Amino acid sequence: MEQLKEILTPALFAGMIRIATPLALTAIGGTICERSGIVNIALEGLILIGAFISVVVSYFTGSAWLGVLGAIIVGALFSLILAYFSINLRADQVVVGTAINIFALGATGFLTDFIFKEAGATPGVAGLNPIKIPILCNIPWIGEIFFQQKPIIYLTFFIVAISQFILFKTQIGLRIRAVGEHPRAADTVGINIYKIRYLAVTISGALGGLAGAQLALEEIRRFVEYMSGGRGFIALAANVFGKWTPIGSWLGSLLFGFAQALELRLGIFKIPPEFVKMIPYALTIIVLAGAMGRATAPAAIGKPYVKD
Amino acid sequence: MKTDIRDKEKNIIERKNKNKFKDNKLSKTLLPMLVPIGMIFFSFFVGAIIMLIFGYDPIQAYVSLIRGAFVGNFNITQTLLNSVPLIFTGLAVAFAFRCGLFNIGAEGQLYLGSLASTYIATAIILPAILHVPLILIAGALAGGLWAFLPGILKAKTGSHEVITTMMMSWIGVFLSSYIIRNILKDPRTDLPVSKTIYKSAELIKIDKILPIPALKGTRLHIGFFIAILTALLIWYILKKTTIGYEVRAVGFNPYASEYAGISIGKNIILALFISGMLAGLAGSVEIAGLHHKLWDRYSAMYGFTGIAVALLAKNNPIGVIFAAILFGATQAGGKSMQLDANVPVDMTDILEGIVIFAVAAEEIIKMFIRAREKRRLAQIGTT
Numbered sequence: 001m002e003q004l005k006e007i008l009t010p011a012l013f014a015g016m017i018r019i020a021t022p023l024a025l026t027a028i029g030g031t032i033c034e035r036s037g038i039v040n041i042a043l044e045g046l047i048l049i050g051a052f053i054s055v056v057v058s059y060f061t062g063s064a065w066l067g068v069l070g071a072i073i074v075g076a077l078f079s080l081i082l083a084y085f086s087i088n089l090r091a092d093q094v095v096v097g098t099a100i101n102i103f104a105l106g107a108t109g110f111l112t113d114f115i116f117k118e119a120g121a122t123p124g125v126a127g128l129n130p131i132k133i134p135i136l137c138n139i140p141w142i143g144e145i146f147f148q149q150k151p152i153i154y155l156t157f158f159i160v161a162i163s164q165f166i167l168f169k170t171q172i173g174l175r176i177r178a179v180g181e182h183p184r185a186a187d188t189v190g191i192n193i194y195k196i197r198y199l200a201v202t203i204s205g206a207l208g209g210l211a212g213a214q215l216a217l218e219e220i221r222r223f224v225e226y227m228s229g230g231r232g233f234i235a236l237a238a239n240v241f242g243k244w245t246p247i248g249s250w251l252g253s254l255l256f257g258f259a260q261a262l263e264l265r266l267g268i269f270k271i272p273p274e275f276v277k278m279i280p281y282a283l284t285i286i287v288l289a290g291a292m293g294r295a296t297a298p299a300a301i302g303k304p305y306v307k308d
Numbered sequence: 309m310k311t312d313i314r315d316k317e318k319n320i321i322e323r324k325n326k327n328k329f330k331d332n333k334l335s336k337t338l339l340p341m342l343v344p345i346g347m348i349f350f351s352f353f354v355g356a357i358i359m360l361i362f363g364y365d366p367i368q369a370y371v372s373l374i375r376g377a378f379v380g381n382f383n384i385t386q387t388l389l390n391s392v393p394l395i396f397t398g399l400a401v402a403f404a405f406r407c408g409l410f411n412i413g414a415e416g417q418l419y420l421g422s423l424a425s426t427y428i429a430t431a432i433i434l435p436a437i438l439h440v441p442l443i444l445i446a447g448a449l450a451g452g453l454w455a456f457l458p459g460i461l462k463a464k465t466g467s468h469e470v471i472t473t474m475m476m477s478w479i480g481v482f483l484s485s486y487i488i489r490n491i492l493k494d495p496r497t498d499l500p501v502s503k504t505i506y507k508s509a510e511l512i513k514i515d516k517i518l519p520i521p522a523l524k525g526t527r528l529h530i531g532f533f534i535a536i537l538t539a540l541l542i543w544y545i546l547k548k549t550t551i552g553y554e555v556r557a558v559g560f561n562p563y564a565s566e567y568a569g570i571s572i573g574k575n576i577i578l579a580l581f582i583s584g585m586l587a588g589l590a591g592s593v594e595i596a597g598l599h600h601k602l603w604d605r606y607s608a609m610y611g612f613t614g615i616a617v618a619l620l621a622k623n624n625p626i627g628v629i630f631a632a633i634l635f636g637a638t639q640a641g642g643k644s645m646q647l648d649a650n651v652p653v654d655m656t657d658i659l660e661g662i663v664i665f666a667v668a669a670e671e672i673i674k675m676f677i678r679a680r681e682k683r684r685l686a687q688i689g690t691t
Contacts, residue, residue, distance in 0.1 A: 041470070095615075099661050099665045100661070102660050103658060240471055288465065
């Protein structure tokens, strides 16, 4: 019991929220993208590109916020490759996603070397500092967990709520889902499939870029080669775990974040860190096996739409 | 007279048909090879433009890349050594593709194969004639088992194999991390590495059995031949056996196959199992042939490069050999490209990415041709 008290501190939960943020942003992007019927394996590459761009812009302008903006824009632009190949050219979406991931890995490494003349990592840059929300930050426990965080983390709370609302309560959300479930029917009632899918893919690119900026500017304040470290794939897991909903993706990310935050303190329980790292992936397999109710992907996922 | 002319005409037509047949045969074997070669050139061309934009000298870069990959015994053996795991992972991805499945988790299956092989190779002593086959079988089974679960899930619940193989892959990577650091660990060091395998478990170096002066003292092992034999075997299975026929039928049109009495579920599970076995073998052969111990996270993304290899080879097992050697060569030459032409070694990843983009785009060109053909046929039908 004493041990539990030592572990379950506000700092642990604050860490959970911090670790969950890039996962949640990316997973929500993946959710929106997949809801429109496009598989996004490229999330990992999008995080990497976002992280790199945010650091480069912050380095040359001295402004972290411009870095964030740059990451969002370039992330969105980069995702247009996925959109063009899978929507217009009707290429295999998983193949294109794989190409983007490998290309992003090469391109960010190449450019790090080219711009900074250093292999593997960039110099440190201006990052984003924590903002204490007045009054709220003084609430015991809650204050330390939620209201002493960094700006993109706050932004993520809004994005979770807004994206859930948009996807399930607005016309555009209905259209995104219709296009992913039954594009032919959506087309018949006059919805522009291509436009909706472009929109959804671009949003996932922007969110992936933002996630990269969060990692780079709020966590380590520099770019390190392959710093995405598989988060794009954990996000994919969170998306499936959350059954293709933004709130579900967020909760999944929080769960995985909790596991990782705990990992840092589990020495006491002697649970090997490798097993903690497996949790997101193992849970996803369990969910897919149908152990937690049905998890069904959007019906038209991965299938290119051919307009007759 | 008349019959004579008719005979002549008949003769001419026959000859024409013969020529046509010949052309068809030629185009059937040559065309599929020309397209990937074209894509390689296209990708290297795009790579050259990228290098020019950033002020590097592409000619010098490619010359040093080729030199680093093919000139000198050491470089050639390095290229071939690099290609060995890629042949296996390329075959793994290609075999699953033939059944319409995307095995994106070859990386984890490779680690499971490495684990099982290292365990057998460090735990028991046997005569080499038994030890080596046992290691290969253990690695193949472990890799196969790791892809078996995604196969079952796909067959029973319809869960997409891209997600499940990927998740299993990460679980495999962390599991092997744990086992290397805690169970197989070499107690004499603090590094995350297993004990060294017994001599009887090692694959023989080629210079020990073939008196080729060029290979004297190189690390090239018979794993290279095992890889090529495996590719031939997979070609044979796909082309000449009922198993291969059924797997391809399900990949081509699952519903038609089911109608014809071929079980979709059985073949999905089987195809992923064989695919996993091939990826597992990649790990076995790396351990028994090259490293002789299992380092944590030793794989240089062989599982992912395997995807590029399979795509470039258009899932043809024989093509996989050549595609694997190509990627093995770019990896071997990438280092000398950095040393001689100052081009960052990451350029090889960029090239690999462009190759996959080119493959993705190539499908489209084919689709356009097919669509045009269809329209033409439709026109013929109406007139």
